[in-house]
Amino acid sequence: MKLDVLALDGVFDSGLSTVLDVFSTANELTAMLQLDVAPFEVAVVGARKRVRTAQGFTVPVTRTLSAGGAADWMVVPAIGCKMPETLEPALRRPDVRDACAALNARAGEGGCIAAACIGTFVLAEAGVLAGHKATTTWWLATLFRQRYPQVLLEDSRMLVNSGHLVTAGAALSHVDMALWLVRQVSPELATLVARYLIVDSRPSQSAYVISDHLSHTDPLVERFERWARGRLADGFSLDEAAKAAGTSKRTLARRMQQVLGKSPLSYVQDLRIERAVHLLRTSDRSLEQIAGMVGYADGVTLRTLLRQRLGRGVREVRLEA
Known part of the structure; x- marks a missing residue:
């Protein structure tokens, strides 16, 4: 070649x-x-x-x-x-x-x-x-x-x-x-x-993205990000998210797509994975406990998402601590 x-x-x-x-x-x-x-x-x-x-x-x-x-x-x-x-x-x-x-x-x-x-x-x-x-x-x-x-x-x-x-x-x-x-x-x-x-x-x-860095490029996205981080353990509501960000659902979704290339829900999932990785590396909590803390019903869902998003399993993430 x-x-x-x-x-x-x-x-x-x-x-x-x-x-x-x-x-x-x-x-x-x-x-x-x-x-x-x-x-x-x-x-x-x-x-x-x-x-x-x-x-x-x-x-x-x-x-x-x-x-x-x-x-x-x-x-x-x-x-x-x-x-x-x-x-x-x-x-x-x-x-x-x-x-x-x-x-x-x-x-x-x-x-x-x-x-x-x-x-x-x-x-x-x-x-x-x-x-x-x-x-x-x-x-x-x-x-x-x-x-x-x-x-x-x-x-x-x-x-x-x-x-x-x-x-x-x-x-x-x-x-x-x-x-x-x-x-x-x-x-x-x-x-x-x-x-x-x-x-x-x-x-x-x-696995390498710093979410804060991306969200701070736009004031509306930053407001949404602050609201979402405080509610990761709760169910996601687009109506509540838009109200907290001071905008309409359509505007929030459009701005998220323009700035981050993803929907508000997809970004919340990114934040949940980010928090879960931090907890896996810095605590001895079980996968089930961490799943509940970041808004997932069970550890199986979190395990699957870690593999899909990061290409790594729970054991590999813990070993990186």
Whole structure:
């Protein structure tokens, strides 16, 4: 497999490095174990000849985008802008605009593209993700929805495959993206690389989301969140929720969808799972007791939801304490 890894100026150091490390490790293991797998041919491609990482290190660019290439996949690591105040101006930079044009042209030709974390914003800015399912870094999901309403965002997922496009979630999901690409060549090799790099299965970002951070982006959602946290053990009533938030049921539901991409009830379930995880890690209460404290009738329901939302069982959650 031939891969072009796109390095924009200010590229996220860990993102670029982990992607390259996964493919170099795959090649080393292939040679060491004499596996019948062709080596990965990786080129670092820059929008400009001179590229530096977010930490100021020089990136050894193989060639520029303008030089062309015939790689099987174009891989887009994040740029090192973690908040809207720095990200939005960065997306208007000339080198980013040139990269967007190249990505748009590649997608128009049916070329395969993978992006992780803030790199998904570059794909969306290029118009490549319109009409496709995608994920992004969880703490910028609200901005992503506002900026790219035509993208079908599934930000709870760690990795989303949509035809010839693959997107991954926040920060070190770069590893998940790179392992996915290795898996397309050899599932056995991908498993070996994951073991050597000590990478666990991480199907969801939900376990890492800080609900407070997301809700504080909107005053109405924040009011609803404060009300909901105080009533997790009670049954949920949309009428009472809207009254407490000082709005109508329709407005509350619409705002929740715009900001968080989910219904009020779904968000309450997120808060219940968050509280349950905290209690499992910090107390010796039984699963049945914790279920009652967060509004579920029995431990079976809570156990099922933990597995669905986090991809982990009760024992695994407790061991993380």
